[in-house]
Amino acid sequence: MPRIRHTNFDCAPGCPVEGTLNLIGGKWKGMILFHLMSGTLRFNEIRRHLNSVTQRMLTNQLRELEADGFITRKVYAQVPPKVEYSLTEHGRSLEPIISALKLWGDTHLRSQATKAAAVRSQAA
Amino acid sequence: MPRIRHTNFDCAPGCPVEGTLNLIGGKWKGMILFHLMSGTLRFNEIRRHLNSVTQRMLTNQLRELEADGFITRKVYAQVPPKVEYSLTEHGRSLEPIISALKLWGDTHLRSQATKAAAVRSQAA
DNA sequence: GCATATAGTGTCATAAAGGATACCGTGATG
DNA sequence: CATCACGGTATCCTTTATGACACTATATGC
Numbered sequence: 001m002p003r004i005r006h007t008n009f010d011c012a013p014g015c016p017v018e019g020t021l022n023l024i025g026g027k028w029k030g031m032i033l034f035h036l037m038s039g040t041l042r043f044n045e046i047r048r049h050l051n052s053v054t055q056r057m058l059t060n061q062l063r064e065l066e067a068d069g070f071i072t073r074k075v076y077a078q079v080p081p082k083v084e085y086s087l088t089e090h091g092r093s094l095e096p097i098i099s100a101l102k103l104w105g106d107t108h109l110r111s112q113a114t115k116a117a118a119v120r121s122q123a124a
Numbered sequence: 125m126p127r128i129r130h131t132n133f134d135c136a137p138g139c140p141v142e143g144t145l146n147l148i149g150g151k152w153k154g155m156i157l158f159h160l161m162s163g164t165l166r167f168n169e170i171r172r173h174l175n176s177v178t179q180r181m182l183t184n185q186l187r188e189l190e191a192d193g194f195i196t197r198k199v200y201a202q203v204p205p206k207v208e209y210s211l212t213e214h215g216r217s218l219e220p221i222i223s224a225l226k227l228w229g230d231t232h233l234r235s236q237a238t239k240a241a242a243v244r245s246q247a248a
Numbered sequence: 249g250c251a252t253a254t255a256g257t258g259t260c261a262t263a264a265a266g267g268a269t270a271c272c273g274t275g276a277t278g
Numbered sequence: 279c280a281t282c283a284c285g286g287t288a289t290c291c292t293t294t295a296t297g298a299c300a301c302t303a304t305a306t307g308c
Contacts, residue, residue: 016229017154017222023233025149027266030141043285054267059286079274080284090232097228098141100221105140108217151296167255178297183256203305204254 023068024094028053028061033091034098036071040086070094147192148218152177152185157215158222160195164210194218 024030028050035041035049047058062085065071070091076082148154152174159165159173171182186209189195194215200206 015155015158016227016233017158017225018152018229019233020225020229021149021154025145028142030145031139034141044283047285054269055286056268056288057266060266075285078284080276080282081273081286083285093232094228097221097224100224101141101144103140104218104221105142105144108214109140109143168253171255178299179256180258180298181296184296199255202254203303204252205256205303207255 020097023070024097026061026064028057029065030098030101032058032061032065033070033087033094034102036085036087036091037095037098040084043083043085046085065091144221147194148221150185150188152181153189154222154225156182156185156189157194157211157218158226160209160211160215161219161222164208167207167209170209189215 024033031050032046035046041049043058043062046062047053047055050058053061062071062073066073069088071085072088074084074086076084148157155174156170159170165173167182167186170186171177171179174182177185186195186197190197193212195209196212198208198210200208
C-alpha cells in the first residue's frame with residue numbers, strides 16, 4: 001500500500017473544504033447530524049441528546065439543515081405536537097465526514113477530555 | 125461573522141464530533157490544513173492560496189493551529205523574514221477528515237446548480 | 249537615498265452567532 | 279380548575295469571530 005501522494009490538493013474554485021465546513025459548521029449541526037445517523041428522532045429527543053441547547057437554537061439549526069436539504073421535517077397533526085426529523089439521502093451522504101470527525105475525536109480528544117474521567121474511573 | 129463556539133464537551137456519544145469541529149472550524153483553518161497537506165508553506169504562500177484572508181486573520185488562525193499542535197512554525201533568522209509552516213504528526217492525523225470534506229465538497233457543491241438539483245431530487 | 253518584500257502586531261469597528269427569557273395553543277391528567 | 283407536555287415564536291441581549299486599516303524592522307536592489 002503506497003503512501004498517498006497529495007499532489008492534487010488544489011483548493012482553488014470555491015474551495016470544497018471551506019464550503020463543506022460552512023454547511024456543517026453550525027454549533028450544533030455536527031451533533032444533530034451524528035444523532036440522526038442512527039435514525040429518526042423527535043424534536044425533544046434531539047434536544048435531550050444535546051445537553052444544553054436552547055429551543056431557539058435547536059429550531060434554528062434544524063431549519064438550516066432542512067434548508068440545506070440534509071434533513072426532512074415531518075409534522076403530525078396531533079396535540080401535543082409531534083415532529084420527526086430524519087436524514088435525507090443528501091444528509092446521509094455526509095456520513096463519511098461525520099464518521100471521520102467522530103473517529104478522530106474518539107482517538108485524539110479522548111486523552112485530554114477524559115483525563116479527569118479516567119482518573120475518576122480509576123479511583124472507582 | 126463569528127463562527128462557532130463549541131464549548132459543550134459533556135455530551136456522551138456526539139461529543140467527539142463537536143470537539144473535532146471546534147478545532148478545525150475556524151473560518152480558514154480547514155483550507156490552511158488542506159493546503160499544508162501538500163507540504164511546507166511560507167506565510168505569504170498560504171496567504172496567496174487563501175484569496176481574501178487578511179494578514180491579521182491568517183496569523184490568528186495559524187497561531188491557533190499551532191497552539192492545538194497541528195502545525196509547527198519555523199522562523200529563519202533572515203531579513204526579510206522567512207517563516208515556514210508545516211503539519212505535525214498530529215496535524216497529519218486530520219487527513220481523513222480533510223479528505224472527506226474535500227471529496228464531499230467536490231461531489232456535492234461543485235456548483236450551485238448541482239446543489240439545487242440534489243435538494244430537488246430529495247423532495248421528489 | 250528610497251522603494252520593496254516579508255511576516256508580522258495593534259487598534260478599532262461591526263455583523264452575526266449564540267443565549268436568556270417569556271409566551272402560545274391545546275389535549276390529557278389530576 | 280390548574281398544570282403539564284410538545285414544538286415551537288418573538289424579543290431582547292451578549293459575545294466573539296472576523297474585517298479594515300495603520301504601523302514595524304531591515305537587508306537588498308535600484
